[in-house]
Amino acid sequence: MPELPDVEAYREVFQTCAVGRVVRRVDVRDAGVLHGVSARRLREALERRKFTGLERHGKWLLARTGGGHTLMLHFGMTGRLVCDHPDAAAEPHDRVLFTVGRDRQLRFRDQRKLQGLWLADDAGVARLLDRQGPDAMAVDREEFEAALTARRGSLKSALIDQSVLAGLGNLLADEILWRAGLRPTGRAGDLTEADRRRLHTEMRRTLRSSVTAGCVPPRDSWLTGHRDDPDPHCPRCGTFLRRTRLAGRTTVWCPRCQPGDA
Missing domain, CATH: 3.20.190.10 (MutM-like, N-terminal)
Incomplete structure (x- = not known):
């Protein structure tokens, strides 16, 4: 998509x-x-x-x-x-x-x-555009943190909800959460201030690289580059990647790099 x-x-x-x-x-x-x-x-x-x-x-x-x-x-x-x-x-x-x-x-x-x-x-x-949230490339940290704090659902669901933040999809959300070390099944409203700041930083970095590539690139050093492998392992620590469905979408994460409840 x-x-x-x-x-x-x-x-x-x-x-x-x-x-x-x-x-x-x-x-x-x-x-x-x-x-x-x-x-x-x-x-x-x-x-x-x-x-x-x-x-x-x-x-x-x-x-x-x-x-x-x-x-x-x-x-x-x-x-x-x-x-x-x-x-x-x-x-x-x-x-x-x-x-x-x-x-x-x-x-x-x-x-x-x-x-x-x-x-x-x-x-x-x-x-x-009335129901669209702020654009993910343009949103500042304060607005980003406020949008997440108000959410009660899972973190992954919040990131791909276009009324919360416009522009992120399934691949970007998984990549950003992996980089930020946050479990997609965690609750958006439970993030600490440090979590939210780190998440905003990693979102901006991931978006800049992806825009330059014209897509979410399946690089070997990215989670995106391994999510569809027959035997997917984390490119950072080598742990076997977990897979589930959130908000109707296939969700991939590393249980070691993204600690939290299973």
Whole structure:
């Protein structure tokens, strides 16, 4: 599933491919990815206009236009952006094609279609983002600590709850907790001040590295690099990694590096 670093990579694709260029054509090949807007209305709002700028909040990408509209993209489980030539054959899962300038086409590609595209004015943007917590890349330590202190559930559940903190997903949460030495099954509200500070620090470090890589990288020195091994062991201490489900997601941790209740 795309997480904050993946969406940052898609923002770079969008920026390089389409920002500042006139949208010559919008081709909706599958209206099932459109939310609250018809294919005709999307074409009317975007064709002959330019994308003027991009923002990201959590897992949302916001593309501003010269017409006062914002194209909002959420990538769900399998969404991505691809830049190609307009003459190149479309892939089966290319749902919406934006032909920009003379020689570029931005493609929203999504196999499972769990989220998609919205077109909104400023009030609509605010409404769609109303239940999102602060962005994980931008949140300061005080706001981060306050958000966790107010939670009663497990630490892992709090981190992947987009209303608490926007942008973290399953891989990032496990990686950050492993680095911080905190058990994912622990209670968010039970953390000490030192725990919360360490968790915020490790979150920022993990996000910086992941954004640079354009994903949560499966490096040998990272938990992410071993969670899917046939015989997974901690890259730090060699202990056999434990696996369970929290908030409906597969959760991996090291019982030695992340002490606490089993």
